[in-house]
Amino acid sequence: MAQSVVFATHNLISSEKYYSRRASTPDALIRLLAELIVAIEACTVVDFDPAECVAALMPFYAPVGTQYGDAVPEETETDMHQTRLSGAAVTTLACVVRKFSAPPFRLPIIEKLRECWTTLCMGLLFYARVLYREGEQVPVTESESPGHTFTAIVTVLQIYAEEESLLALVRNTPEALALIVKLWALEIQHPHLSTQLAEMFPESFKPTAAVLLLVTHKDLANHGLKLVEALGSDQRGIAFVPLEHMRRSLFNIYQYGEIPAEAMRAHLFHLTALHTTPVRHLLLQDSVRIVTQALLAVTSQPFDSTTAQATTRCIRGMCAYLCKYVAGGGLVSLNQSLESGLLVGLLKAHPWLKSQSSTALYEEAAALLTVHLPPYLIYISVLRQARQSIHLIQEYILKNNIEESFLEKWRIFEAHAHATSKLATGNEFVETTCECTIHRAVLRCSTCWEAAYCSQQCQIVAWNTHRLPCAKKQAARQAGILPDLSSEDTHFALRVAQHDFEKHKLAVCDKWIEAGTLPLVAGIDYTVFPPVVSTKSEAIPAEVKAKMSSGAAIYTVFPKGSGGRECYMCDLGLTHAPGEPDGETIKVVVQVVKAQRVPAFLRID
Structure with a gap:
């Protein structure tokens, strides 16, 4: 058969000389190439030069x-x-x-x-x-x-x-x-x-x-x-190309136990590149959840020292990606990530972190626990998802020797979640939007990811009511507009804000007296962690300053995701105060604030 390959190759070389003089047709050459393929495939003993x-x-x-x-x-x-x-x-x-x-x-x-x-x-x-x-x-x-x-x-x-x-x-x-x-x-x-x-x-x-x-x-x-330009103009299709590749990598992990670490890093790179394009908000619906699932799948595999370096780079890439985009899609994206096992995946990454002494991986994972996630624990939907992971993590910590420096970061997050949970009632931790409130939610709307139901029957019954608001939320996200916070999240966040101000109001009043000038303002900024309490007039957000009708007000700023925020304020009624108030005027305001509970916050549109 090797002679057949040699013969077919020589025929091809000879025919090329004729083809250059147009004496041979493409069809004839294609037949010769087909003969060469047959000869190569059939060849078992190689005594020629490929x-x-x-x-x-x-x-x-x-x-x-x-x-x-x-x-x-x-x-x-x-x-x-x-x-x-x-x-x-x-x-x-x-x-x-x-x-x-x-x-x-x-x-x-x-x-x-x-x-x-x-x-x-x-x-x-x-x-x-x-x-x-x-x-x-x-x-x-x-x-x-x-x-x-x-x-x-x-x-x-x-x-x-x-x-x-x-x-x-x-x-x-x-x-x-x-x-x-x-x-x-x-x-x-x-x-x-x-x-x-x-x-x-x-x-x-x-x-x-x-x-x-x-x-x-x-x-x-x-x-x-x-x-995006290389892929074409179908932005909706483009958005899901790297996501589908990531899903394939996940399938290989679950099916074969293989970790395609380098391929996953490439998919993360492409996802990040696409996030800078107009398809960004399409990706936000699903990409964070899929990357979280990948993190959990990778870290759930037995530690392998031979592939530790590549796997560590992959885990670091996932943590960096989640740090950048975990809150970019608002509470929906964040809750998807938590429900998919983000907190558990971070703790399970410890063997790779320890084996490589990866400072970068440690910093990315710690940033999620101490910078990016805690500000959103003021929302009951996020707190609900975090609590569901806490008992799993506590059990994992008991069975594994976790680095103390990393455990310290986790304890900061856990303590904050525990403290905030005290402000919620037991019923608020049972999620359901259907009539059967005595049952726990087991199903979720796959489109908006917000509505939860205790059974498929309840989901079918609720569809006529849920269909229109669900479509509006979907259209808003595709247009790059984050939906408003849900009423339950807003109410709980305001409850947290009022509680925190009551805790800090004595110190606030002392600063007002010390300053001795208008405006008398106090604000709590929850877009950072720990929340910042400020009485400086130059720190007042523009939205609050535009709405102030008097010389004294309390305000709060809530994170909305993707750099957005919502502001709420309550006016303290100092409408007739002089521009340069005397000490007695300020003392009156201070005494009122100390003696009474903070009035209800009103949203600033």
Whole structure:
């Protein structure tokens, strides 16, 4: 069979000489390439040079003199012929690469691949036109089917990704990088394209467009290529491409126990890049929950010292991502993350943190517990989700030796949650929005993620009432508008604010007397942790200053997510005070504040 390969290769070389003088047709050449593929697949004893086959294919990838910009959509019969010829040549190369990528043939093949990159890249771009054809077309040959095209191109690019010298060629070719981005999206948008990969390659070596993008994604920005622009204009579809890739990685963890750490890091990079685009608020609905599930899945696997470094980088990337976006989608996004196991995942990351002595990972995980999550514990919905994780974490801490420095951060969060919980009634920790209030919520609306029900029957009954407000919330998020806080969250946050001011009002009154001037203001800012109590007039938010009708007021600022805030205030009724009040006027106001409970806060629109 090796002689058949040699014979087919020589026939191809001879035919190329005739083809250059237009004495041979593309169809004839495609038949010869098909014969070469059959001979290579059937070959069992290799007594020929596979690199010679690679060299023989070089003239057929693209016409002489074509440039990267010439890879336009098919418009003429000549374009169709070139697509078919490029496809046959790339398919043949993929066959050679797949069968002879191991020593002793690898190095000679790599040398030939380095020499032919310019024309090969053009051939890949020409052949990729099959993937962009509109409508259903019956392929003339199997090599013109989208699934076959996808497999052949990814297989060839895979060997370039594995060799640093070859990878440098790809990284310096913007057209190749843009093609890889499109393949990455197509792998999700059209799942059947990757079916042949599973059939052709063993589990240990399965090239995917996701892996290709992993090793080239940093070079997109270097060439001025933006991820969204490379993917196209379908922003709704673009948003879910990296999410679906992340879901696939999660499936591998749960199905095979394998942690695709490097691939997950690539998905996180792409999610972060897409968050800076107009599709940001589409992603906020789901991305934080999926990343949290990935964190929990990774940290739930047994610790493996051989892959600890890569896994640590992956966990750090997830923590950094969650630090940046966990509150970006408002309470819905935050509650999704908590319900998916964020707090448990942070504690379970400890073995990797300890093994690598990762200061960066420690700081990212600690920031979630001490900076990003605590401000939102003033909302009953967040407090409810946090409490459900606390008993699981306490049990985990008892069974595992956790670093004391990290435990200290957790105890700060736990103590704050416990203290805030004292202001809630027992019924407020039982979540349900249906009539059966005696039952615990077990189902949640998958669209708005807010409405909860005790049974499917109650959810069906409530749908007619819930449908319209749910659609409005969904439309608001897609437009980039965070919904208003729910009434139960608002009422509980105001209860916390009144309690905290009562606790601080003596100190506030002393500062008022010490200052001796108007306005007499006191505010509690919950957008930071610990909350900041201020009596400085220059710290008054613009919303409060615009609404003040007298010289004395108390206000509070609540975080809303994504940098937003809501302000509430109560006027103390100092409407006739002089511009420069005497000491007696201030003392009267102080005595009233000390003697009476703070009036109800009113929202500032």
